[in-house]
Amino acid sequence: MEKILGVGNALVDIIKYIENDDLLKNNSIPEGSKNHLNKEEFYNFLKQMNLEDAAYVSGGSVANVIQALSRLDIKSNFIGKVGNDEYGKQFEKDFQEAGVDPVLIKDNGDTGQILHLFTQKNEEATVIGYSGVNMNFSLEDVRKKFLTGYSYLFIDGYLARDHELLEGLAALADKHSMKIIFDLASGDIAEGHKKFLKTFIKENVSILFANDWEVFSYTGQEPEKALKSIGKDVDILVVKLGNRGSYIKRGDFVYSIPSYPVKLEDPTGAGDLYAAGFLYSYLHGKHLTQCGKMGAFLASQVIKIQGTRFSEEKWREIATMLH
DSSP: OOOEEEEOOOEEEEEEEOSSSHHHHHTTOOTTOEEEOOHHHHHHHHTTSOOTTOEEEEEOHHHHHHHHHHHTTOOEEEEEEEESSHHHHHHHHHHHHTTOOOEEEEESSOOEEEEEEEETTEEEEEEEEEOGGGGGOOHHHHHHHOOOSOSEEEEOGGGGGOHHHHHHHHHHHHHTTOEEEEEOOOHHHHHHTHHHHHHHHHHHEEEEEEEHHHHHHHHSSOHHHHHHHHHTTSSEEEEEOGGGOEEEEETTEEEEEOOOOOOOSOOTTHHHHHHHHHHHHHHTTOOHHHHHHHHHHHHHHHTTSSSSOOOHHHHHHHHHHHO
């Protein structure tokens, strides 16, 4: 069985319910928005909250995928950077519980944190992030810790802010005969680094994941039209459409995959679990339609719960279904 090595941001998700949006209004943060704060701004915001009932789980897009694959018995690992703090220990512990001994570069700063705030009237979380030591994650860090013996290198799209890092990762993948999997990460990344990414993706990426907004930010086109323009640059293109399903393109073939109709509790992590389900089936040699259906199934299960982590019992249930 082929194996996947992930490289990306190491984060801890802080999930918290708030009674109303007064806190957000007082800080000029629109409900349902995504925000990035510096250290001082982030900790000043946290001081205004009671976090005793908050949930803490490890996060980061590629990190979530690697943990899920490990739960599905796909041999995988992850390289990232954490602080010498309690959040760094939490991140490592969550991976170890999933059966992965992650390769973590430890720094004296803060582990990155993502605050997910929910109100009763809005099922879409307000997201407030602080990158912490991820801002200092460098190519030299990866070179010192790089692992061999993997067939695929899954690169977190948020790393595209550092072009030198992405180019270096591509060179390492080429040196070790690894194919690259890439996720466009966000509309801001797709649009803000468009020129660099168009060359990087065309020259290096084998499997590309993106959602409809990222595709529009990257091409200025709706997904149906963008399939052709992006699809010619990669072996496999996967475009996630939320409750409208997904498209998968390889060569001249395009497959439309429906979503599973379930009651939405929290969309956080749906894209990551879709990618995990898709890659699980892909590595087992399944047809692309089966890969998409498995991705859609795992995504449908995670949006029924708060956060991005299934319980041990739920993973056992999924494992039993698969075997």
